[in-house]
Amino acid sequence: MIKKKLTKPYQLLTLGLTATLLLVGCDDDSNNNSNTTPNIENPTNPSENLGSISGSVVDQISLEPIANATIIVAGQQYTSDADGKFQLTNLKVGETVTLIINAEGYPERSFTTSVSNGTATEVEYQLNNDNTVVSVTQVASEAFNLVIEDLGAQVRIPANALQRADGQPIVGNVTVSMDVVTPSVDPEEMPGGYGIVGGGFMESWGALIITAQDDDDNELVLVEGNMASLVIPVSTRSLAPLQEQLPLFFYDIVQQGWVQTSTATLQTLVNGTQVYAADVNEIGSWNVDVAMETVNVIGCVADTDGVRIDNALVKGDGINYSAITTAITDSNGDFSLPVRRDSKMLVFAQNGNRTSNAQSIITASGNYRITEGCLTVSTENDSLSIRLTWGEQPEDVDSHLLNPSGGHIFFANEGRLSAAPFANLDVDDTDSFGPEFITVRNLMIGRYRYGVENFSETKNPGLKNSPVNVFLAGPTIRSRTLTPTVNDDNINSIFWHSFDLVVDESCNITYESVDRWLTDEEAFNTFEVVASTPRYCVAP
Structure with missing residues (x-):
C-alpha cells in the first residue's frame, strides 16, 4: 500500500488502535490443475x-x-x-x-x-434513469438511433427491422432502450455474470443491454437479415494497451451464459473516447470480452465461533481486471475459487445477508492458498460490510467510518476485528477503481457515520461523475448500492457524507441518508473523534 501524506486536520487523528494485517500465502500447487477451465x-x-x-x-x-x-x-x-x-x-x-x-x-x-x-x-x-440509460419510442417503420454522447455509446437499428418474437403484428409504438454497463465501476452490474456457455469465465471491456418492446410489452427481435450497429464504451480496470479487436459475446438467456459470436473493433471518437464497434443480429446483452486463463484461490469459510460454513457464496472481484467469479463452499466449508492468473483481486464470502471480511490477493501462474485462517462471517446478526468503488479518476478515494464511541476507521487507522473497535479497513486501494472494503462486527449501540473522501482532490471528474458507488450489506439492513445525487461542483467539496446508521440494543439497523458534500472543515467537525465508552448490541 502506498504511504499517504497526512495533511488534513481529520487525517491527523490517531486513536491508538493496532491494525491487524490479514496475511495470506501463495501456493504453487500443480496437483490442483491450476490452468484448467472451470465449468460455468x-x-x-x-x-x-x-x-x-x-x-x-x-x-x-x-x-x-x-x-x-x-x-x-x-x-x-x-x-x-x-x-x-x-x-x-x-x-x-x-x-x-x-x-x-x-x-x-x-x-x-x-x-x-x-x-x-x-x-x-x-x-x-x-x-434509474441516469446517464447510462436512454430510450426512444416511435413507430417501427422509422430507424432507431440511440446515443449517449458523454459516454460515446450508440445503437442504430434500421427502419422496419423489428418484429414481435411470437410473429404477431406489433401493437402501437415501439420502445428501444440502451443501458450501458460499466464493469470497471460495478462488475456486479453485468447481466448473468461472467460465465461462458460450455465452461470458463471472461473479463469484460464494456457491455450494452438493448431491449425492444411494443406498447403491450411484447418482446421484439430483429427481422432475419437485418443488423443493429453497436458502439460500446471501453470500461475496464485493466491498464494493458487496448487491442484493435476483441471477442464479442451475446448473453444466451436459455443457456444462462455468454456465447462468442464475432469480434468488435476498437475506435477512437472525435472527443478522444475509446469504444468498440460491431454489427449484431440479436436484440439483447452484448459484451466485449476475453476468456480468462484461471488459477484457483483455495481457502475456507467459517463463522466467528470457528464453525465451518457449507454452501457459502465466495466471490473474487478483480482489482486490475473487470470480472467477478464465484464458488460455493463444500460440506467442510472449503472452496476453490477460479480467478484470473497473474492478477490482483478482492476475495470475500457471503452467507445469506452476512458478509465476511475481505482479502486482497495477488495470483501468479499457479494456485493460491489462503494460509492465515478462513474468511470469517459473524455468527450473530451484529455485523455489516461496506464496499467502495469508483472510476479511473480521481485516482485515490478513501472510506471513513466513525463509530458511536468515537473510533475513526480510515487509511491511517485501519482498526481490527478481533478486539475493539471490531471494525477494520480490510482493503485500501490507492490506484483507481477501488475497491475499499470495511467490515464491522459486534455493532455498537448508537450512530455510525460513513463518508467518502476525494483524496486526490481532482475534479475532472469529481466523485459524482467518477462515478462513486457504495455497497452496503448486513443481516438486519437491506443490501443496497448508494451514489451521490448532487454534483460536487464546488472545488472545496471533496468529502461526501453518504449515510448514517443507527443501531439499537437488539442490533437492528436504521439507515439514514445524508448525501451531503462537505468541505475539509465540515468533514473534520462531522468525523471528529469524541471518545466515549462503547456499548454493544445483543442480537436476538
Missing part, C-alpha cells in the same frame, strides 16, 4: 439445499419503493407489491439467477443474484 455451473459441487430471495424494487435516487413492477425469472413473472417487495422461493443454493425488471417510467434492467446457504437473501433492486 460451479467448481465445488454444492449440495441441493434450497434458499430464497426477498427482493425490493426501488428508485435508485429516492430509494422509494416501486409498486407493480414486473419481475421475470426463468420465464416466470412476478409483481412487486405496494411496498415494492416480492419473493422468489425454492431456489437452488449456488444458483445464479437473472432477473429482468420492468416498471412504468423506467427502462428495463437486468440483475444477477446468487443464492447462498439455504437462507433468505434480502436484496434491493434499484431502477
Whole structure:
C-alpha cells in the first residue's frame, strides 16, 4: 500500500488502535490443475439445499419503493407489491439467477443474484434513469438511433427491422432502450455474470443491454437479415494497451451464459473516447470480452465461533481486471475459487445477508492458498460490510467510518476485528477503481457515520461523475448500492457524507441518508473523534 501524506486536520487523528494485517500465502500447487477451465455451473459441487430471495424494487435516487413492477425469472413473472417487495422461493443454493425488471417510467434492467446457504437473501433492486440509460419510442417503420454522447455509446437499428418474437403484428409504438454497463465501476452490474456457455469465465471491456418492446410489452427481435450497429464504451480496470479487436459475446438467456459470436473493433471518437464497434443480429446483452486463463484461490469459510460454513457464496472481484467469479463452499466449508492468473483481486464470502471480511490477493501462474485462517462471517446478526468503488479518476478515494464511541476507521487507522473497535479497513486501494472494503462486527449501540473522501482532490471528474458507488450489506439492513445525487461542483467539496446508521440494543439497523458534500472543515467537525465508552448490541 502506498504511504499517504497526512495533511488534513481529520487525517491527523490517531486513536491508538493496532491494525491487524490479514496475511495470506501463495501456493504453487500443480496437483490442483491450476490452468484448467472451470465449468460455468460451479467448481465445488454444492449440495441441493434450497434458499430464497426477498427482493425490493426501488428508485435508485429516492430509494422509494416501486409498486407493480414486473419481475421475470426463468420465464416466470412476478409483481412487486405496494411496498415494492416480492419473493422468489425454492431456489437452488449456488444458483445464479437473472432477473429482468420492468416498471412504468423506467427502462428495463437486468440483475444477477446468487443464492447462498439455504437462507433468505434480502436484496434491493434499484431502477434509474441516469446517464447510462436512454430510450426512444416511435413507430417501427422509422430507424432507431440511440446515443449517449458523454459516454460515446450508440445503437442504430434500421427502419422496419423489428418484429414481435411470437410473429404477431406489433401493437402501437415501439420502445428501444440502451443501458450501458460499466464493469470497471460495478462488475456486479453485468447481466448473468461472467460465465461462458460450455465452461470458463471472461473479463469484460464494456457491455450494452438493448431491449425492444411494443406498447403491450411484447418482446421484439430483429427481422432475419437485418443488423443493429453497436458502439460500446471501453470500461475496464485493466491498464494493458487496448487491442484493435476483441471477442464479442451475446448473453444466451436459455443457456444462462455468454456465447462468442464475432469480434468488435476498437475506435477512437472525435472527443478522444475509446469504444468498440460491431454489427449484431440479436436484440439483447452484448459484451466485449476475453476468456480468462484461471488459477484457483483455495481457502475456507467459517463463522466467528470457528464453525465451518457449507454452501457459502465466495466471490473474487478483480482489482486490475473487470470480472467477478464465484464458488460455493463444500460440506467442510472449503472452496476453490477460479480467478484470473497473474492478477490482483478482492476475495470475500457471503452467507445469506452476512458478509465476511475481505482479502486482497495477488495470483501468479499457479494456485493460491489462503494460509492465515478462513474468511470469517459473524455468527450473530451484529455485523455489516461496506464496499467502495469508483472510476479511473480521481485516482485515490478513501472510506471513513466513525463509530458511536468515537473510533475513526480510515487509511491511517485501519482498526481490527478481533478486539475493539471490531471494525477494520480490510482493503485500501490507492490506484483507481477501488475497491475499499470495511467490515464491522459486534455493532455498537448508537450512530455510525460513513463518508467518502476525494483524496486526490481532482475534479475532472469529481466523485459524482467518477462515478462513486457504495455497497452496503448486513443481516438486519437491506443490501443496497448508494451514489451521490448532487454534483460536487464546488472545488472545496471533496468529502461526501453518504449515510448514517443507527443501531439499537437488539442490533437492528436504521439507515439514514445524508448525501451531503462537505468541505475539509465540515468533514473534520462531522468525523471528529469524541471518545466515549462503547456499548454493544445483543442480537436476538
